[in-house]
Structure formats: C-alpha cells, structure tokens
Amino acid sequence: MIDYNKSTKITVISGAGFSKASGIPTFRGKNGLWKNYDPSELATPSAFARDPIVVWQWYKWRLNIILNADPNPAHLTLAKVEQQGLDIAILTQNVDDLHERAGSQNVTHLHGEIRQARCVSCGEKFSWTLDLLNIINDIPKCNNCGSVCRPDVVWFGECLDSNILQGCIDRLFMTDILFVAGTSAVVYPVAEFPFLAQLQNPSIKIFEFNLDYTPISNIVTEIILGSVEKTLPKFFSI
Ligand SMILES: NC(=O)c1ccc[n+]([C@@H]2O[C@H](COP(=O)([O-])OP(=O)(O)OC[C@H]3O[C@@H](n4cnc5c(N)ncnc54)[C@H](O)[C@@H]3O)[C@@H](O)[C@H]2O)c1
Ligand SMILES: [Zn+2]
Numbered sequence: 001m002i003d004y005n006k007s008t009k010i011t012v013i014s015g016a017g018f019s020k021a022s023g024i025p026t027f028r029g030k031n032g033l034w035k036n037y038d039p040s041e042l043a044t045p046s047a048f049a050r051d052p053i054v055v056w057q058w059y060k061w062r063l064n065i066i067l068n069a070d071p072n073p074a075h076l077t078l079a080k081v082e083q084q085g086l087d088i089a090i091l092t093q094n095v096d097d098l099h100e101r102a103g104s105q106n107v108t109h110l111h112g113e114i115r116q117a118r119c120v121s122c123g124e125k126f127s128w129t130l131d132l133l134n135i136i137n138d139i140p141k142c143n144n145c146g147s148v149c150r151p152d153v154v155w156f157g158e159c160l161d162s163n164i165l166q167g168c169i170d171r172l173f174m175t176d177i178l179f180v181a182g183t184s185a186v187v188y189p190v191a192e193f194p195f196l197a198q199l200q201n202p203s204i205k206i207f208e209f210n211l212d213y214t215p216i217s218n219i220v221t222e223i224i225l226g227s228v229e230k231t232l233p234k235f236f237s238i
Contacts, residue, residue: 009171010086017211018094018183027039028184066097073230109164128140207221212225
C-alpha cells in the first residue's frame with residue numbers, strides 16, 4: 001500500500017475519535033454530554049472560575065471512564081508498528097493515556113493529561129488516581145501550598161505549551177508519512193498541522209482516518225473512511 005522502511009519518519013495526529021471504541025466519548029458526539037452540559041462550556045478557564053466544583057465533577061466522570069477503559073485495536077496497532085522498529089511519533093490531542101497503555105513510547109500530549117492535577121498557585125503537579133477520585137468530592141488541594149488545583153489539561157481559549165508545540169512542529173517538518181486519525185480537525189493549532197507539514201514537504205504522504213470528511217480532507221493523499229479501530233489495523237495488515 002505505501003512504501004516505508006526504518007528510516008521513514010511516520011507521525012500520527014490522533015483525536016478523540018481514536019479512543020471512541022475504547023468507550024471514551026468524543027466532545028462532538030451525542031454521548032459526549034454529561035448532565036446536558038456542553039463540553040465547550042465546561043472545558044474553559046471561565047467555567048472553572050465560575051464553578052470549579054461542577055468542572056471537577058465533570059473531570060471526575062471523565063477520568064472514571066478513562067481509568068476503566070482499555071486501548072483498542074487502533075492504539076495497539078501503532079504500538080506494534082513501533083515495536084517492529086519503525087520511527088513513529090504520536091502527537092495526540094487526547095488527554096487519556098491509552099496510547100501509552102497500548103505500549104507506544106513516543107507520545108506527545110498537546111492538550112495535557114487528565115491523570116494529572118496542577119496547582120493554580122505554585123504549579124506543582126500530582127497524579128490524580130482512582131483513590132483520590134473516590135475521596136475528593138469537591139476540589140483537590142495542592143500538597144505543597146494548599147491552593148486549589150485544576151486538571152492539567154489545556155482548555156478552550158488557552159495557549160498550548162510553547163516547548164511542546166515547537167517539538168511537534170520540528171517533528172512535522174521532518175515527517176515523510178502523516179496519519180491524521182479520529183480528529184475533527186477544527187481545534188487549532190493542531191488543525192493547522194497537516195497544512196504546515198505539507199508546506200514544508202510537498203511530497204509528504206498524508207492519510208486521514210475518519211468516519212467522515214473534515215476540513216483537511218481535500219489536501220490529503222488518501223482518506224480512509226470508517227472506524228479507525230478497524231481501518232488502521234487493516235492498513236498495516238495487523
Ligand atoms: N479521549 C480523550 O482524551 C478526549 C475525548 C474527548 C475530547 N477530547 C478533547 O476534545 C478536543 C476535541 O477535538 P478532537 O478533534 O480530538 O475530537 P472531536 O470530538 O472534535 O472529533 C472526533 C472526530 O473523530 C471522528 N470519529 C469518531 N469516532 C471515530 C472512529 N471510531 N474512527 C475514526 N474517526 C472517528 C469524528 O468523525 C470526528 O471527526 C480535543 O482537544 C481533545 O483534547 C479528548
Ligand atoms: Zn501549590
């Protein structure tokens with residue numbers, strides 16, 4: 001199907017659709033709703049300032065789903081491909097840790113990690129475990145200074161960490177094959193990544209895996225419509 005060898009740099013941009021088959025709701029699907037709240041009204045700094053308890057309750061609901069989920073065949077395929085010696089980097093918008101739990105070693109979280117909480121005052125981070133989840137009914141407090149903690153994720157309207165972003169751009173600029181999988185490609189700046197990679201390397205091969213067409217579909221080499229947990233293993237014959 002495509003030519004690649006151990007010197008080919010393969011990069012994967014994954015989004016919420018990648019983890020959907022693991023039972024983790026996407027933001028834009030019907031089952032993404034919690035108590036009739038729109039996620040775009042909860043994953044914001046102003047929502048946290050207004051009602052931190054409700055925001056933490058929503059994260060508690062999401063973390064509980066994530067901790068009880070398992071990697072699906074799409075996650076496992078990427079890990080297997082890497083184990084075969086291919087140079088593969090994953091740039092994920094997902095805050096879950098399913099790529100890592102599948103065995104992938106080179107994963108960058110552009111939007112943070114839900115398993116961590118971060119102190120709003122001193123920046124101390126700590127793991128947000130199932131035990132903590134059961135104990136804490138309102139807002140986790142910092143072990144270091146006692147201030148309020150927030151989920152260590154990037155909310156709508158917030159900037160991405162500049163070092164992480166630069167690392168992604170460096171990787172995109174050396175990429176030979178790019179997979180864009182399970183993302184609606186509307187959340188910036190990640191939505192711009194395929195365009196940047198193609199500008200830098202016009203001969204890049206871009207494969208999109210999605211249930212539907214997206215704003216990047218007209219620039220990709222091939223769009224593979226269908227569920228990524230089925231199409232990606234087939235693509236690699238795994
Ligand atoms: N698992 C997670 O960590 C998680 C879950 C929900 C939202 N988010 C956050 O929400 C933001 C939303 O952006 P996004 O683009 O990642 O997600 P999104 O919800 O905007 O879009 C999901 C995309 O996946 C596609 N899709 C759904 N199921 C699929 C499947 N089985 N196979 C292939 N494609 C499928 C949909 O057609 C859609 O284009 C991200 O910033 C992310 O941080 C993360
Ligand atoms: Zn602190």
